[in-house]
Amino acid sequence: MERQEILEQLNEIFIDVLDLDECNLTDETSANDIEEWDSLSHIQIIVAIEKKFKIKFTSLEIMKWNNVGEMVNSLEEKLK
Amino acid sequence: MLQFKELKKLLKSDLSAFPSIKVSLIGDTATQFLGTAIKGAGVERGYNINLFEAEYNQVERQFLDSTSELYEFDADMIIVFQSTHKLGELHSQLPVEQQMKLADERLEFITSICEIPALANKKIIYFNYPEIDDTVFGSYANKVTSSLSYQVRKLNYELMNLAQQYSNLFICDIAGLQNKLGRDFMFASNIYVSTEMVLSIDALPYVASRVMDIVCAIKGQFKKCLILDLDNTVWGGVIGDDGIEGIQLGHGLGIGKAFTEFQMWIKKLRQRGIIICVASKNNEETAKEPFEKHPDMILKLDDIAVFQANWETKVDNIRTIQSILNIGFDSMVFLDDNPFERNIVREHIKGITVPELPEDPGDYLEYLYSLNLFETASYSSADKDRTKQYQVEAKRVSLSKTFTNEADFLKSLNMVSTVSGFTKFNTPRIAQLSQRSNQFNLRTIRYTEADITALADNPDVIDLSFTLEDKFGDNGLIAVIIMKRLDADTLFIDTWFMSCRVLKRGMENFTLNIMTERAKAAGYKRIIGEYLPTAKNKMVENHYSDLGFNKIEGTETAQYELNVESYQPRECYIETKNT
Numbered sequence: 001m002e003r004q005e006i007l008e009q010l011n012e013i014f015i016d017v018l019d020l021d022e023c024n025l026t027d028e029t030s031a032n033d034i035e036e037w038d039s040l041s042h043i044q045i046i047v048a049i050e051k052k053f054k055i056k057f058t059s060l061e062i063m064k065w066n067n068v069g070e071m072v073n074s075l076e077e078k079l080k
Numbered sequence: 081m082l083q084f085k086e087l088k089k090l091l092k093s094d095l096s097a098f099p100s101i102k103v104s105l106i107g108d109t110a111t112q113f114l115g116t117a118i119k120g121a122g123v124e125r126g127y128n129i130n131l132f133e134a135e136y137n138q139v140e141r142q143f144l145d146s147t148s149e150l151y152e153f154d155a156d157m158i159i160v161f162q163s164t165h166k167l168g169e170l171h172s173q174l175p176v177e178q179q180m181k182l183a184d185e186r187l188e189f190i191t192s193i194c195e196i197p198a199l200a201n202k203k204i205i206y207f208n209y210p211e212i213d214d215t216v217f218g219s220y221a222n223k224v225t226s227s228l229s230y231q232v233r234k235l236n237y238e239l240m241n242l243a244q245q246y247s248n249l250f251i252c253d254i255a256g257l258q259n260k261l262g263r264d265f266m267f268a269s270n271i272y273v274s275t276e277m278v279l280s281i282d283a284l285p286y287v288a289s290r291v292m293d294i295v296c297a298i299k300g301q302f303k304k305c306l307i308l309d310l311d312n313t314v315w316g317g318v319i320g321d322d323g324i325e326g327i328q329l330g331h332g333l334g335i336g337k338a339f340t341e342f343q344m345w346i347k348k349l350r351q352r353g354i355i356i357c358v359a360s361k362n363n364e365e366t367a368k369e370p371f372e373k374h375p376d377m378i379l380k381l382d383d384i385a386v387f388q389a390n391w392e393t394k395v396d397n398i399r400t401i402q403s404i405l406n407i408g409f410d411s412m413v414f415l416d417d418n419p420f421e422r423n424i425v426r427e428h429i430k431g432i433t434v435p436e437l438p439e440d441p442g443d444y445l446e447y448l449y450s451l452n453l454f455e456t457a458s459y460s461s462a463d464k465d466r467t468k469q470y471q472v473e474a475k476r477v478s479l480s481k482t483f484t485n486e487a488d489f490l491k492s493l494n495m496v497s498t499v500s501g502f503t504k505f506n507t508p509r510i511a512q513l514s515q516r517s518n519q520f521n522l523r524t525i526r527y528t529e530a531d532i533t534a535l536a537d538n539p540d541v542i543d544l545s546f547t548l549e550d551k552f553g554d555n556g557l558i559a560v561i562i563m564k565r566l567d568a569d570t571l572f573i574d575t576w577f578m579s580c581r582v583l584k585r586g587m588e589n590f591t592l593n594i595m596t597e598r599a600k601a602a603g604y605k606r607i608i609g610e611y612l613p614t615a616k617n618k619m620v621e622n623h624y625s626d627l628g629f630n631k632i633e634g635t636e637t638a639q640y641e642l643n644v645e646s647y648q649p650r651e652c653y654i655e656t657k658n659t
Contacts, residue, residue, distance in 0.1 A: 017085055019092075040112055043271055044085060047281045059273035 001079050006072050013048045017041065027069030053079065084113070084284045087120025095128040101295065104150055106134040106142050107161035110276040114161065117288035125292055125301075136276065143193050157203045157295060159252070160193070162186070163278045164209045164232060171228050179226035183235040187242065194246040200530065203298055205250045205291060206243075208236045210258035210266060247529055250294050250457070254287055260450060261286060293455035300515050300526065303433065303454050304407050306349060307398060309416035310360040310367055310389070314346075314379065315339050316441065320362055324369055330376030338442040343378035345445060350383045353466050354454060355405060357386040359397040359414070364389045385470035394421050395428045404474055406580035408518065408616060413453055417441070458512045472553040473581060487653070490586055493550040496657040497587075499594055502536035502543045509557045510545055513579065518616040521577040522609065522623060540565040541574075542598050546591060548582050549657070558582045559591055563598075569605040576609070576623075586652035592627055593649045594656075600644050611638040 018036040122129035132153040142150040221227035268280035311318045316328025328336040367389035388397040410431035483489035511529040546559040562575035609624045629640035
């Protein structure tokens with residue numbers, strides 16, 4: 001799957017889970033940029049991504065990401 | 081079941097019209113998500129849960145320090161979630177001789193909570209312990225007292241005993257939930273590691289739902305009646321077409337045993353006090369034949385309180401059942417294999433629960449288990465007799481049709497009532513009725529057994545209970561009055577509730593005659609009554625005016641007064657039974 005496609009799907013997940021009207025994720029987007037994205041909703045996002053892509057993240061992965069780009073990297077790795 | 085994110089979204093709705101319940105949540109792991117899920121599940125059921133969430137891992141401090149936020153918040157219900165995970169952690173740090181006492185020590189702590197005087201009138205909802213099989217001993221753990229499995233099972237077993245001992249302790253059976261859903265569903269290690277939460281996101285709605293089942297039951301909202309379709313629901317096949325030899329029932333190979341086991345479950349519900357009724361499109365005789373003659377029928381006609389088999393619609397038949405039982409549609413469950421009938425009933429009868437039965441009758445039971453439809457907050461041996469009472473009521477209804485004059489009908493019933501104060505014998509029933517009565521209930525104050533005992537001992541209270549018996553049978557204890565002294569001349573009716581089974585028998589008149597008699601004897605000159613409206617008690621909106629009370633003007637709530645001295649006993653056909 002292409003990075004762009006992953007990013008688009010993540011965008012949908014963010015809108016759904018965080019109940020946003022709109023969202024424009026880029027590689028640089030971090031929790032500082034989206035008010036609703038806090039440590040708790042982060043967990044909801046993780047679980048939603050796991051379901052959508054039918055993968056499992058390790059505990060380490062969940063805690064190490066600093067921005068959306070790094071999430072996409074992890075996903076790309078897993079979807080290979 | 082709604083998902084967690086949907087529960088979370090529900091919290092954004094306008095809750096101002098919902099009754100509010102103060103609830104505290106205390107756990108030894110992170111509980112924010114659980115708190116959110118419980119609030120969401122509350123909204124789903126029409127409650128605004130005002131939640132206090134303690135910082136995590138403060139279970140002991142919150143309870144043992146009487147100045148803690150827990151006491152300051154003063155919730156009606158306190159949810160306590162001590163996890164198997166943390167228990168396991170503790171277990172691993174102890175020497176063997178102390179591991180053996182792990183369950184006992186935890187039980188001692190829970191006992192001490194139940195005995196805190198400030199919490200005597202609160203409800204403690206305690207999560208039991210889903211098992212974690214650490215396989216340190218393998219199956220041999222069953223032989224080893226110090227093993228985690230042994231201690232966890234002992235703890236769960238003893239919790240049941242503790243809950244029987246303390247009426248303020250309710251166990252939320254999440255161990256049972258884990259048996260159903262599986263440990264790998266309940267727990268997600270990556271979520272646990274990053275958040276300290278021991279419940280997976282997907283498990284949260286189920287756990288919250290089990291919590292709300294208990295909360296609603298305590299609040300008097302629970303199922304009382306199960307209405308059954310017959311063909312392909314209670315037995316396999318169509319009795320009208322297949323005949324009594326052709327329907328599928330009974331053990332052995334084949335689908336018959338699914339129906340037999342389904343009936344066994346219904347029978348247990350009946351024995352527990354759930355009212356079982358039938359609504360079937362059939363000739364009555366044909367529909368009754370299996371109940372009378374089929375050797376493999378578990379359910380007998382005796383088990384059915386109201387049997388409606390005819391060619392009217394299911395909706396009409398359910399309405400007829402409701403008019404005989406006099407209970408709310410929201411306390412009824414309807415089971416039918418036919419999706420079309422289910423939809424019609426859902427559409428036309430607001431509030432009734434209509435489970436989406438699976439297509440394969442072999443799946444009925446496991447599906448119904450998953451819904452936990454019949455949660456309750458009390459159980460007494462009187463519950464078992466309820467079916468009989470409603471069968472008798474159905475007979476009364478058919479007798480009343482033969483009288484044109486109401487007074488003649490009432491006279492023909494030969495009614496007698498036993499009037500008594502609150503005693504240790506009737507206290508459980510009084511407390512139970514106080515929890516259950518919604519419609520004929522003037523102020524809807526709920527009392528526990530401990531409260532009732534305290535009222536009985538209070539010299540400023542006139543406490544009365546009434547039974548009603550007639551030629552068809554004994555209804556048992558059906559009405560309760562609590563009057564409190566306001567001043568030397570005045571009594572206030574704190575509580576007046578009555579079982580709807582005995583409506584339209586003149587019981588209200590009889591009750592008031594006794595009330596004024598007792599008030600007069602104690603030297604009071606007037607009685608004040610009050611009506612506090614709820615979603616369910618509109619039936620008694622004009623109760624006091626109908627009984628000749630005068631409305632008091634200028635009061636915030638609807639209040640009425642009655643002059644005891646000039647009171648003329650009201651006409652009724654009920655005799656006092658001398659005991």
